[in-house]
Amino acid sequence: MPPLPRPPPCDPNADWPIPKLTIRCDDLAHPGAQLFFQHINPCEALREAVLAVYCWLYTPQTVPRNVEKILLVLRPMDGVAHTFGSDIYKEIHFSLDHIRNSSARAKDEIHGVIVHEMVHCFQHDGAKHGGxxxxxxVEGVADWVRLRAGYAPPHWREGYGGTWDAGYEATGYFLDWLEERYGYGVVKELNDILGKRAYGEEVFRDLTGRKVKKLWKLYRDYVDEGSPSGSGGPALPTEGVSRLSLDY
Ligand SMILES: [Zn+2]
Incomplete structure (x- = not known):
């Protein structure tokens, strides 16, 4: 894989619709809050995350214009983060405890999690067309944008995961390989299709000419060829860096 990140695939100064960006912190004395405000300019970070999602998943012609307001809530809680809301309003909850526990690399981790959650504010999943x-x-696309935005955490490993839809960075790196092999914009087209019709595995065949199971096998072969031992792929993440949240 080439060095990360690539240049943005679009003009960040284009006429992108930026929702009203707001923030709430439920415990300013929390060490996680102190790290957040020490390292992050909230307005810039949220705006940068919105633009990352727009640039990697949309064009100025296809970008969703329904989201009017996004609220980032910083609060003590289990897990990492989650996002919910309506068509016009989104709320991202981000754990101050997770930020405290990531103090050694707080700035990159905060940016990375915000980008991941921001994807959930805007991505298509086919639900409006049934199923x-x-x-x-969904999680793989979110981590793929995080990867492309330059915020992959150091413990991420290419080739992790037993299936193409294992999620998170496992699927994110698979999607990145699709981009390398079948051309930049494959993930953008995939997202675009899911805004127009219900999901079916044939979407991968439409984009690449191959079934997703075959694509996964080719990807595994690629990973195995690149691993030092010649088989088995890179080491899996150890327990100490396993994911803490089901919601992230
Ligand atoms: Zn997620």
Whole structure:
């Protein structure tokens, strides 16, 4: 893989619709809050995350214009973060405890999590046309944008995961390989299709000419060839860096 990140695939100064960006902190004395405000300019970070999502998943012609307001809530809680809301209003909850526990690399981790959650504010999943796509694909697209935005955490490893839709960075790196092999914009087209019709596995065949199971096998072969031992792929993340949240 080439060095990360690539240049943005679009003009960040284009006429992108930026929702009203707001923030609430439920405990300013929390060490996580102190780290957040020490390292992050909230307005810039949220705006940068919105633009990352727009640039990697949309064009000025296809970008959703329904989201009017996004609220970032910083509060003590289990897990990492989650996002919910309506068509016009989104709320991202981000754990101050997670920020405290990531103090050694707080700035990159905060940016990375905000980008991931921001994807959930805007991505398509086919639900409006009946039936969501697999949750692993939703999470994989979110981590792929995080990867492309330059905020992959140091413990991420290419080739992790037993199936293409294992989710998170496992699926994110698979999607990145699709971009390398079938051309930049494959993930953008995938997202675009999920805004127009219900999900079906044939979407991968439409984009690449191959079934997703075959694509996963080719990807695994690629990973195995690149691993030092010649088989098995890179080491899996250890327990100490395993994911803490089901919601992230
Ligand atoms: Zn997520």
């Amino acid at each position: 969501h796509c697999p949750g692993g694909l």
